[in-house]
Amino acid sequence: MKDVQRIAIVDPSDTSREPLRNMLLGVESVWLEAECSRYEFFLDVVQQSKPDLVVIALDADHGKALQLISHLTAELPSLPILAVSAQGDGQSILQALRSGAKEFLTQPVVLEELLVALERLRQNRALSNGHTRNGVAKVDSLAIAVLGSRGGVGCTSLAINIGCTLAQDKSHNVALVDLDLALGDADVALDLMPDYTLADVALNIDRLDMTFLRRSLCKHACGLSLLPHPVQLEDVGLIHEDHLQRVIGLLRASYTQLIFDLSKRFTPTDLAAMRMADVILLVAQLELTSLRNVVRMMHSLNGEEGIGDKVRVVLNRVGAAETEISLKKAEETIGQPVFWQVPNDTRGMLGSRNAGVPLLEFAPKSKVNQSIVELAQALTGKHGQAAPKKERRGFFSFK
Ligand SMILES: Nc1ncnc2c1ncn2[C@@H]1O[C@H](COP(=O)(O)OP(=O)(O)OP(=O)(O)O)[C@@H](O)[C@H]1O
Ligand SMILES: [Mg+2]
Numbered sequence: 001m002k003d004v005q006r007i008a009i010v011d012p013s014d015t016s017r018e019p020l021r022n023m024l025l026g027v028e029s030v031w032l033e034a035e036c037s038r039y040e041f042f043l044d045v046v047q048q049s050k051p052d053l054v055v056i057a058l059d060a061d062h063g064k065a066l067q068l069i070s071h072l073t074a075e076l077p078s079l080p081i082l083a084v085s086a087q088g089d090g091q092s093i094l095q096a097l098r099s100g101a102k103e104f105l106t107q108p109v110v111l112e113e114l115l116v117a118l119e120r121l122r123q124n125r126a127l128s129n130g131h132t133r134n135g136v137a138k139v140d141s142l143a144i145a146v147l148g149s150r151g152g153v154g155c156t157s158l159a160i161n162i163g164c165t166l167a168q169d170k171s172h173n174v175a176l177v178d179l180d181l182a183l184g185d186a187d188v189a190l191d192l193m194p195d196y197t198l199a200d201v202a203l204n205i206d207r208l209d210m211t212f213l214r215r216s217l218c219k220h221a222c223g224l225s226l227l228p229h230p231v232q233l234e235d236v237g238l239i240h241e242d243h244l245q246r247v248i249g250l251l252r253a254s255y256t257q258l259i260f261d262l263s264k265r266f267t268p269t270d271l272a273a274m275r276m277a278d279v280i281l282l283v284a285q286l287e288l289t290s291l292r293n294v295v296r297m298m299h300s301l302n303g304e305e306g307i308g309d310k311v312r313v314v315l316n317r318v319g320a321a322e323t324e325i326s327l328k329k330a331e332e333t334i335g336q337p338v339f340w341q342v343p344n345d346t347r348g349m350l351g352s353r354n355a356g357v358p359l360l361e362f363a364p365k366s367k368v369n370q371s372i373v374e375l376a377q378a379l380t381g382k383h384g385q386a387a388p389k390k391e392r393r394g395f396f397s398f399k
Pocket of ligand 2: 155184185
């Protein structure tokens with residue numbers, strides 16, 4: 001999927017704004033960032049919402065609209081402006097372009113023409129603007145999927161604690177999507193009572209916009225946002241692969257890191273999330289069932305184009321039992337190096353889970369928290385290396 005274009009629109013007339021808004025919402029690669037019915041307020045709206053481009057309808061008041069275009073062009077010269085008007089004569093087009101609009105469409109807008117204009121604006125912006133958006137760094141998102149090699153291996157614990165750690169950085173905007181649709185418990189682990197879930201998002205997928213999507217996420221005090229699994233088990237079937245593709249595409253436009261806590265059932269939604277992820281943490285423990293499943297899963301994931309290469313094996317609860325399989329034997333068995341090792345700490349981890357608070361609050365100095373902090377840094381390339389490399393060794397490494 002293409003990068004999402006975040007759009008803000010201004011049109012004082014409901015009659016023309018509604019159809020244009022609905023058309024934009026129907027374009028998969030568009031996120032309607034803001035909607036405004038007053039020319040006077042639009043500059044503020046744009047400065048706050050920082051869209052990739054703006055659509056300005058001229059017909060409610062040509063004078064004010066053209067003034068707004070000039071003003072926006074002066075304040076935000078790199079912001080592409082698409083003007084729309086029912087007056088498609090040469091004079092009107094020229095006035096809009098001279099004021100600073102980059103594209104002009106005649107109303108009623110035709111979908112094909114809109115798509116062509118959006119693509120042209122996207123390309124121009126990419127050429128002229130590299131990676132900045134209105135002078136603000138473009139959100140460059142990293143999507144991390146957490147997959148387990150059997151039940152209870154520690155996926156949710158790792159997902160929420162990586163998420164909370166990443167959310168500590170003020171420049172980050174982090175969201176966790178609970179894709180263990182039937183039995184997920186990220187909300188419980190974070191002691192959150194969500195108002196909305198993925199089921200609400202799926203039911204409203206056709207009118208999904210920025211406001212709706214943001215409202216569906218609930219925020220933990222540490223800064224991590226959560227998009228929870230459905231409350232009712234019957235609602236799990238409402239969430240389809242294509243819904244997830246759209247939701248993840250939109251989330252990527254607004255969040256710097258996304259974390260997917262996957263189910264252990266290899267469902268189509270799990271696979272869709274893995275396809276869209278940049279890195280897949282395959283969580284295992286040093287025991288036979290888990291390691292054997294890693295081998296089976298890698299066999300299957302290597303058969304999916306573009307997925308196998310993204311997998312990094314993370315050993316959890318290392319040191320839990322004297323009888324556990326050695327790291328060397330484990331690496332021989334799975335046929336690839338272990339990316340990270342998280343130590344066992346029953347008191348810290350179980351205590352934090354039962355208290356419904358992340359490790360950074362419950363046991364910030366514990367070795368298990370330190371290991372997860374360093375894992376999060378390694379994933380974001382802040383651990384003295386660029387993002388995920390296979391040969392990375394974690395805390396507790398034996399080699
Ligand atoms: N590093 C660790 N040290 C000690 N206990 C741990 C560690 N990681 C996880 N646990 C414990 O293991 C149990 C299962 O963890 P968690 O719920 O995160 O696993 P999961 O893979 O998400 O399970 P599920 O299959 O139910 O989704 C929890 O009680 C948790 O406290
Ligand atoms: Mg879990």
